[in-house]
Structures are given as structure tokens and as C-alpha cells.
Amino acid sequence: MKRAHGLITGAALAAAMSTALATGAAAQTIKIGVNEPLTGPFAASGTYVVNGAKIAADEINAKGGLLGRKIELVIEDNKSNPTEAAAVAEKLITGDKVPVIMGAWGSSLTLAVMPKLMEYKVPMVVETSSSSKITTSGNSYIFRISPPSSVEATEFKSIMPSLGIKKADFLVINNDWGRGSAEDFGKIMKAQNIQVGLVEIMDQAAQDMSAQLAKIKATDSDTIMVTTAVEQLTLVLKQAAALGITKRIVTTGGSQNPDQLIEQAGAAANGSMHLTTFAPWYPDKTPDPAATKYFLGEWKKRGYAIAGATESFRGYDGIRTIANAIQRAGKAEPAAITDALWTTDFAGLNGQIKFQKQGPAGKESGQSMPNLYLIKIENEKIVLSGS
Amino acid sequence: MTELLQHIVNTLILGSTYALLGIGLTLIFGIMRVVNFAHGELYSFGAYALYFVGVMLGLNFFLALIVAVVLGCFAGALIEVVLLRPMRGADIDTTMLVMIGAMIVMQNGEQFVWGGVAKSVSTPFPELPLVIGSISVSWLRLFVFCAALALIGVSYLLINRTKLGKAMRATFQDRDAASLMGVNIQFIYMATFAIGSSLAAAAGALLGPVYVISPQMGNLASLKAFAIVILGGLGSIGGATIGGFLLALAEELGAGYVSSGYRDAMGFLIIIVVLLFRPTGLFARAERIG
């Protein structure tokens, strides 16, 4: 993690100095705050997102920047900890004087940042968090480009008939994301007369899911709906194979990194299906093929593991969403950027980025509705099977 | 019935590696009176050592396992000499703090060197599981089970049948008397920590390929190891072995028949109950630290 803003963050040590320096530097660059977990349990994902964000920033700067100025990412580690996430937001807004933030990966991290956004009236583009609370609690500075599980489930409805599911069990990570998915997908399934069997949960840090899987193995369901991030998913697939489970496994949530699954779970990944919002294997099926190809090319050129692309594209899209808004706002000020975000309408890597209003009237948050793809792993290759 | 059998098979395999973790910690805990918070980090050290030797240097999987255990032994000896020897005589919470510091440094050092993305190690075992009736178990896990049992046996013999083991037991019972009888206490401490560490590293190297290898993998391992040690009583290899299987059983049955959300709570609940009724653990002779 090389950081180009050491000078400016250093200034946070002394209040007076920080103000002087920050205003001095603001004349040259437009700053965008990035609040991501770079250490702690979510470090891998946070780093992927930051790498994607850097590609976007470099691309924009190579094309001459915004409003005649270069953009500068001020990247801070929230240590996978809500207290730190809130403190980092405070630092970015008051110390670095950023007019807009992207963050904060996990839902509890984002929720902890939200009161600060209200306090300082600074908008934030939420790139990953899935909790429905984020857009429904009446915070008008929130613009989310990732789909909450309810949106994912609704879009899944049109794909579902082709799978012929009769009864499904759930195995989900024990956080807002997993529990939310089980609830939302369960609701949609029941409405389609599909039986919902067990809802098993696994601790975030758990490595052995054999007990839960043994229980699921013994039921008469035909499908297991799994929601968790790639590391745990790898283990679920391997352990399900070791237990001889032959039920269809469908994963949700968009943090699956199918390439990494194939690499690490091997044959155990065969036959599994994954709902994802970005299909880098089929650039021509994405909303903006040229952008997808550019992003993937850069990702490869920088030597990042290809497996990270399905997570990092959110960082890329997040920064592009912000840049697009700043360009149209004509100035890098929080209020102008907030207004401009409402009129965003451009092709992101995973769909048209366009914010719909959600939450209590008068203080709605923005929610963009991305595309959804169902892919299948066959013979350790990725096949598109529905969208 | 099938489900129960599958749970029991899972328990045996999981329990054997828990036991390995617990034995290493119980030796250190019992003989040196050190609450070793870095134990989980030696577990992940073993896993990363296997990854480095087996995948990056391309050594044969079984040889790499042995190298990882040996490296764990050296790492343990080094930690003992550098961090614990100067703290001899300090009270239990002060040394514990040093070990917490070591844990933070090692865990973030791993992330610095290897990055946060999980690593996986492929093994020479077939991917298709062994199926007996309705029970199914992967070959790799079967191997892990056998290797863990072998290591448990070796540690038992080491403690009960060798001169070093005799000196360790003597130190455990009465440090001063052992010292007067000519036991080199400094060496015994180093050996204890090195043996405990190599067992943790062995557990990590065995489980690394079963799971995935990540900088955070040690956190849960540490907590589980503490639970096992308390169940079994300080310094008791037999106790730690049974404690390991017991914890695995509680977790499997807890997740299978109670609620998977409380799977990891089972072990801790057992600890609380055990300590309330038998404050020295299930299997320890009357022995207390205070």
C-alpha cells in the first residue's frame, strides 16, 4: 500500500498546520476520500476495492483529470472496525477536507460512518455494503451502487424458473448480509411456491462448516443457497464435496470471485452456480464492453490476481460515479456533488448507474439497480447461464 | 441416524487437530505458566511455512509438512529466547502482554508479507471422498486424522518415556526442586516452548490444506486451544487430548441439533460450567496457579 498523500495526512497531527496545508493542496487536486478495511478480517476485500479505485483515478488523471485538475484519492484504513470507520470519516472530512467519500465495505462500517455524513453534510458512495438499513434510515447523503439482498432477490425471480428448484436450504454467514439474504431470498421463494427448509448460519471466522453441511445433507432439499465471501465459500464447496453432497449449490451476494473458487476449490467448484453483478468473462455482455475491457486490461497489467476483479470493479465504478458527478457539478463541493449524484446516469461495469430514491420521504437515500447474472462453473470453466 | 454418524466422523477428525493444538498450549501453559496468546500465530506460521516450502519452493507435500514443523520448532525457540527469557520472574499478566504484542506483530507481519488474500495448498490426495455406506470423508482429512494421532502419540512418549520428558515433568511439579537436582531450567523452558510451538505449527500445516491459509486463521485457533486446555486441565496431555475431542463433539452436536449460530459458544459454555463445578478442569490433579 503505497500512499501518495503522506504529507497531507501527516498534517492531521497538528490542527492548525493541517488546515493550512489542506487548503493549499486543494488548489491543485480534487480529493476523494476512500474509507476501506485494509487490515483485520476484511483486509483482502478492502484492498481489492482500493486497487480498483486506483485504476479509475489513474485513468481519469491520464485523460486530463476533472475540471482541469487532477484527482487524488485519500485512502484510509478503517481496520475492519466501526469505531475506526467513523473516526476515519471524521479525519477525511475535517482533516483532509474531502468533498465526497467512497466506503466503507462492510455494512456495520458504513452504518457507523453515516451519522458523520449527516453532521458534516458530505455525500458517500457506498460500493459494497448490503444492509437494507443503509438506504432506508433517512440519510440523504448515501448513494449506493451495490445491490442490497432484496434487490438481488427480486432480480433473481426471473432466473429462478429455469432452475426448477422445489425445496431449498440456506447456509449463510452470520452478519447482516447473510441473514438479510436468507430472509429476502426466502420470501421470494415462498411466493413462488418453493419450500424453504433449513436456514443454517456460520460464524464470520469459522473454517469448518462440516456440522452445518452434514445437517443439510440429511434433508430432502434439492438446492443449497449459500451467501458468504470467497474464502468461506471455498471451504463450503470443498467440505460439501468431501461430505458427498450432490445438491445444487447457488451462491449469492456478488463477493464470490469464481476464478478464485476454481483455483482454490478445484473440482469441488464444479456444478456450483453463482449470482453475480459483474461478468468479466463475457465483456461483451456487460453494459459498457470498452470500459470492462480497459479495466480488466489494467488489472492484469498491474499484476493483480484476476480473482479479485469481481470485487474490485466496485471500487472502480465507485470512483467513476463520483468523478462523473463532480464533472457535472462543475465544482468539488459537497452540496453540489450531492445534487449531481441524483442525476447520475452512465453505464457502469455492472449496469446503468442511476439512483432511485429509497427511505423516508424528504430524506431519501440513493440506490442504483445493477444487472444480475447467473453463472455456472463447469469443468473448472465459467459458463453464463442466465441474466 | 446417518446424520449422527456423519457428525461423529466429523468430530473425530476435527477433534484430533484440536487435541494437537491443545497439547502444545497445555505444555507451555502448565510448565512455563505463560498464557501464550501467540499460540494461534504459530499455528498460522506452520500453515504459511507449508505454503512457502510446498507451493513456492515446490517441495514434495509430505517433506514440506516436516519442514514446516521443524521451522515451527525453531520459531518457538527463538520467541522463547528473545521474548520470554528476559521476562522470567515477571507476573503472569506482564508476560501475557508480551505475547499479545507478539501476536499483533506476527499477524500483521503475515499480512504484510503474504497479503490479505487467502492462500490454498493442493495436496496429492484424490479429490473424490471415501464413501462408506452413507458416510463420506475426504482422503485428506483422513490423512490429517492419522497424522494428528501419530503426533499425539509421539508427544505422549516424549513426555513420559524420555529423559527430557522426565525433566519437563519434574519442572512442572516443582521448579526449584528440579533446578536443585541439576535440571537445566532455562533449557527445559526453551524446549517446552519449542515443542509446543512445533505442535501448533503441525496443526496449522495439516489444516492449512484442508481450509485456506489467511493471516486471521490464528485467532479462532488460539481461543479454541485455551478452551481445550481448560477442559483438560493444565499440563495434562491426556486431558488436552480428551478436551480436544470433547470440544469438537460439543460443536458438532451443538451445530447439528441446537443452533449453528451458537456453534462456537458451545465450547465456552462448557468451560464455564466445568470451571464452576471442577475448577481445575476435568482431568487435572489438584493443582492451581495463583
Next chain:
Amino acid sequence: MKRLVPYIALAAFASVPLWLHDPYLLNAFITTGILIIAAMSLNLLLGYTGQLSLGHVAFFGIGAYTSALVSLGFDVELIGGIRVVHEPWPVWTGFVIGTLVAALCGYAVGKLSFKVRGAYFVIVTISFAEVVRLVALNWVELTQGPLALTSIPPMTLGFPGVGYLDFYSKQSNYYLVLAVLVVSYVVIQRLVYSRVGRAMIALKENESLAVSVGIDVTRYLVLAAVFSAGIAGAAGSLYAHYLKIIDPDVFAFLYTVTMVIMVISGGKGTLAGPIVGGLIFGFIPVAARSFATPEIQWILYGLLMIIIVFVLPKGIVPAIEKWFSAPNTSVDPEPLQAKMHDTP
């Protein structure tokens, strides 16, 4: 001269918001202050009774959750179909109830777990904290589990008809935390210098002797645990109403570790120890942010822990006191206490 130190320190801290206007640094002062209160409560157990509670964060979290739930309201169905509905109460009642509930848990845990000592006590307390964390994570109906309790109102003082005082701004929160810190300090000081405190120290020094002269071990240990847990709960309540969101991560082991570092580096068994240690370890991460990459920040943090323990095993405050009292060999109560740690 020595008597004046606490007053000078208090005046200095009270002046901070007057000259420090950077909200980020003020925020760091507030969160550090909250952790210092928790560390002071841990010191009461660790420093004065010699019992190391590694589950101290449980009381902190229980205080936080109770206080938040009292002020937010809840609707839970218990086993047997009994439904408990609670309408939101004023925030300050949350603070009081949070403190009391934490103290009650301290009583229960103290009563039960002081049967075991040393390493066993350490593990029992860790287990307790883990079980509480898992309950907070899985009892979704009450705690919202991983979905987190959000929109927690800021601390408010006042009564209907009299008027309300809202602690919304950084400055007001700073003074609120400072006030609670001072009250906790005085409570702990009174306790330690009372008959109870002398009994506790006697216990730590030589338990069998203390018992033989008629000191009721369990009673004093439980008393210490009750006060300790209550103060930790108060800190947790401040935390919840300041951050305005809590999730089961408040029970993270890392917070306990932070408290222990603050106490031991500052000097356990000294009143000022947790404050000095707390300021150092509260601000290291803030300072390190400016020059080190995320992993290196943590590595520095860990190394500094090890170095402080190596160089000043008794902690910073006893070392300073020793430095000042060395020339005129006067007998201070504090260094005497420090010496007691040598007892095996």
C-alpha cells in the same frame, strides 16, 4: 507538590476544547477518554486485587447495549410466549440502567468465577465475554444481531418540564466524558484508600495471611468486581451514545487487549496509570496513521507494547514516581504498592 498534579492535569484536560478545534483529534480524545474510563475500571480489578479479567469488554458491551436498548425501546418474545415490550425512555435513564446492569453482571461473574484464580480466571472471563458476544450476535430479535443497533440518540440530560441538555457536539461530548472520567477516578480513589481497598491490597499481597486475620476474600473481590463492571458499563453507555451505532463487534477481544495495555503500560495499581497509558496507546494509532502503511501501524503498536513491558515492567507512572522520590528516600504509598507485584 504531588497533591497538585491531579488538579493541574484536570485543568489541562478541561482546556483542550478551547484550543483544539480539529474535530478528528477531538474525536480521538473522546474515544480515548471512553477507553481510559474502561481501563480505569479494569485497573481496579487487575491492579488492586491482582485478578486479570480478559473478558472486561463484556461489561463495556453490556453497558452499551443496555443503554442503547433502554433509550431505543424493544419488543421481544421470550420462551413460553411472554412478550416484553419496552417503550423508549430518556437517554440518561439508559446510562444509569446500563451502569447498573453491568454492575449486576459484575456481581454474578465475580461471585461465580472468583472460585477460580490465576490463569483459570483469565480463561473464564474470556469465555464469558465470548458467550455474551455470541448472544448479542444471535439474539436478533432483541439486539438486531449483526444488523447493528442504529440511530442511537445522543446522551441527553434533563426532565420533562425543566428542559433538556443535548450532548450532540464534540465539545459537549468531550466534557461529558471528562466528567464521567473524573467521577470514576474519585470513586476508585475513595474505594482504594478505604478499609475495603486496604483489604483488597492485603489480599493481593498474601491471601492466606489476609484470610487468617479475618478478611472475607470473596466479599471484597466481589465488591471490586461490581464497581469495576459498573464503571466499564458506564463507559460502554457513553460509547454507544457517542458513536450512535453498536454491533456485536463492541465485544471484540481487541478492546480488552487495548484496556490491558493501557493499564499495564501506565502502571497497574496506580490511579494515574490507566490515564497515562491510555493517552499513549490511544494516540499512537492516530500518530502512526500519518507515516506508516496499515500493517506497519499495527506492527509498531505491537512492538511498542513489548518494548514498554521490557523497559518499564512496572509501568510508566511508578517509574516516574521512583525517579522523583529517589533522591529523598521518602516513603510513598505508591512505590510500595509497585513492589507488591513481585510477590509470585
